Amino acid sequence: MLWLYINFPSLQLDGLQVSHNQCPIRKETEHAAAIVIVDGKKNSIVQLNHHAQEQGLKLGMGLAMAASLADKLCVIPYDAEHETAHLMTLAEQLYSVSASIALFPPHGVALRVDDMLRLYKNLSHFVASIRSLLAPFELNAVFACANSVMSAQVLACAGINLLSTAPEKISVAIKKLPIARLFISRKAKASLARIGVKTIAQLQQLNQADLAKRLDQSSMNYLAQLNGKSSKSLVFYQPKHVFEHSMELLFDMHTMALLLQPIKRLLLMLERYLQARNLLCIAVNVTFFYSQQIQSESTQAAQQSLLVSSASAEYQAQYWLKLMHLKLEHIKLSAPVNRVSLSVKQYQANTGAIDDLFHGRKGQLSIAQLASLLENKLGEEKVLGLQLGNDHRAEFASHYLPFLKLTHLEQGLNNRQPRQQQGGNSQQKCADSKDQSRACRQLPLRPSLMLAQPEPLLFSIDVLSGPERIETAWWQLAVADSRNSDLAAAQQTEHYLRDYFIAKNEQGQCCWVYRDRNQHWYIHGYFS
Structure with missing residues (x-):
């Protein structure tokens, strides 16, 4: 031996x-x-x-x-x-x-x-x-x-x-x-x-x-x-099954620009870790540990943690370093830092990207990568995505969510689907697409542009089709009765009865208008 x-x-x-x-x-x-x-x-x-x-x-x-x-x-x-x-x-x-x-x-x-x-x-x-x-x-x-x-x-x-x-x-x-x-x-x-x-x-x-x-x-x-x-x-x-490494600093560092160098080394270690296991990650947690001398002289926290997220799962250190740089630009340290730690808790299998051969090159960044850069630069509340709501009323049929949360939610739903449902043969896929197209043709028309709040109808129109009645369901009214003390819930679940019409105004625009229970007319959107 x-x-x-x-x-x-x-x-x-x-x-x-x-x-x-x-x-x-x-x-x-x-x-x-x-x-x-x-x-x-x-x-x-x-x-x-x-x-x-x-x-x-x-x-x-x-x-x-x-x-x-x-x-x-x-x-x-x-x-x-x-x-x-x-x-x-x-x-x-x-x-x-x-x-x-x-x-x-x-x-x-x-x-x-x-x-x-x-x-x-x-x-x-x-x-x-x-x-x-x-x-x-x-x-x-x-x-x-x-x-x-x-x-x-x-x-x-x-x-x-x-x-x-x-x-x-x-x-x-x-x-x-x-x-x-x-x-x-x-x-x-x-x-x-x-x-x-x-x-x-x-x-x-x-x-x-x-x-x-x-x-x-x-x-x-x-x-x-x-x-x-x-x-x-x-x-x-x-x-270990979890990546968690730290780096001690020879001198206390006071600015984020200096801390990018040890962070880069930790990201290179993360890249080798993910490559060896054929994994990707969607979030990286970086922690800054403050000097012990500063801690003893003040009541500040001993460390500060930041979560850097991406809409698309990645492994490359260069990509994560860009996100780190954008995230840390506006962060101010409350004390000198003497240690930096990097950890990743959740991973995804690297199955490879599936691209269309005939679509050609669409740019250096995907939509998810661009959204990740914008969110880490501007903040989570500035980059939003539209999500369908489980409600038939026009105001609540969709709402905004932070783009990264929306993307992760969709990925989670896709991962929960069974493989047989995701795979399937070509005949089954063809039949499913026909059913979907038939269901789309049966859905009522909705305008491309919805007004933030309905406006009173102050001009003459020619009704093209309608009416389509939209009314609050009985169970939503029951919820409203049980939450009378909650003003926001009462406003959202107030009795809702409208007759919607597709009409054309004097300029030739197709409008979506409705008539309420008091026979008042409002415009709610425009068709493209």
Whole structure:
């Protein structure tokens, strides 16, 4: 059995630097490029960038010593939870090249190699696929192969890049390692140092019975796993069914224009997630987390969430970035932002668009895409669509709804139809179309232009057809009687009795007029 262990020694710092390098104000903050991650419990440096190394800073150095060496120093507290979340993101990307992935939080991951060599032919091709997936994250990584997970972990955490399937070469590299690199207790390491054991080679020469007298049971179990005599119990990674990722920012950002860069990276991750699963989404939720210092000084909310919707299901990051830009143009932040999160809860299968071959190109944007751009630019209440109402009265036969809600409602109704009803044979479809056309011919005529409110008829007309009586149904009158206290309901369900006529006025226009119960005449619309 062959394992590949990948160690990310500066995972938190690398994630922060990626967002900083793509920030438009990076040149203005270049003077503060010496960055260190400090463990608050030990008060020592655990991660640092190359600018900090050039100024003499080292791993394990105290914060006071680091501040004396670097006049411009950016100090960030170490966050193991953030590193673990970032590690989960990397495992999600690596799942496309290997299904056997074991996580070693907060900054290590192990992949089983022997069962993947049949697909990738050799180790170099397999590692090349992994590097191509990790390239967009710009991470410092150490790759090491060994016949056991624990041996590969020791090599990678020691900073030894070893990509080989030869057992002899792996064994020689492990034997050279000092005892300090082993993941055993300090007491066990001190016991080995007292008998002069400094390297793993010297440790392997000792009798197991003598070791058992000096080391505790957990250390003995670890050494057995290291030598491959027993296997470590591993919990393999299982991908999540919901996309939810966040990105920490190196510096607090105050404007939406700057936040578009980390949002773009998250959208690219979403695009790869959807492409791998052949899915689409119609809404993306973005959350901005405010700085903790600002939260403590004010009573403002700790975060702000925005929902960006689309009338058509999409997966491309470029399309969603346009909608994000339009949505965020008019949003003002109440405090500096130090973290951005992106999540998608609902998905649709990507079945592909069905276009007519003979209609030709109609433009770069579909109606749904244009409506999505307008809604995110102008607001939901500014882009409306017409929906039929379940009422025979003219005023309530249709009403306006936000276009996106109307589109999603229609998609939901279409998805609920059974496949047999959606499919059907050609004869059944032909019969259905004939029935629909026959039903349309039997429907009474309605004008193309309806007036917002009926107007008194003040000119002479010639009646062409009619009357057509429209009257309130008895159950609607019963509802009105039970809601006398509700003025709006009473107005909508007042007794409605009208005789409608199709007539022509003096200008030759076809009008839709009616006569009420008091013999008063009104005009309600015009025919095209």
